[in-house]
Amino acid sequence: MTYSRQRNLIFNIVRNTDVHPTAEWVYEQAKLAMPTIGIATVYRNLNALSQTGLLARIVSPDGTIRFDGSTEEHYHMQCRKCGQLFDLSVVDREAFDELKEAASRAFGMEVENIVLAATLFYGMCPRCAEEKEEEENHEGLKRN
Ligand SMILES: [Zn+2]
Ligand SMILES: [Zn+2]
Missing domain, CATH: 3.30.1490.190 (Ferric-uptake regulator, C-terminal dimerisarion domain)
Incomplete structure (x- = not known):
């Protein structure tokens, strides 16, 4: 399992849904494809992807953080x-x-x-x- 494979998987999970998922949701989906992936890896990659602008990060008034594959x-x-x-x-x-x-x-x-x-x-x-x-x-x- 390589670093970039994990990142690609996480990126594609968020890109291919319009539910604006939380990190936990992405983790559940990622486990189906990579059973050994850890939640910390998911958090780290989601943050890295949103820092580089590949994903959008949305903070709700209740503090929940969600991710968006559409950056338009x-x-x-x-x-x-x-x-x-x-x-x-x-x-x-x-x-x-x-x-x-x-x-x-x-x-x-x-x-x-x-x-x-x-x-x-x-x-x-x-x-x-x-x-x-x-x-x-x-x-x-x-x-x-
Ligand atoms: Zn509702
Ligand atoms: Zn959106």
């Missing part, structure tokens, strides 16, 4: 219930320009740029929203 400029929406990340490649630029102007007025200084790389949209995914609605219906039935 895009944004994420995170489900606040299950934590899943969804890709968004196009945003309404005008809305950001308006935000920039509003912020400039508020600060009394010209805001030149908003750093969008760390922007995370937050809400609930359709599956969790549906589950929540079912739970609420259940509660309603119990009360009646």
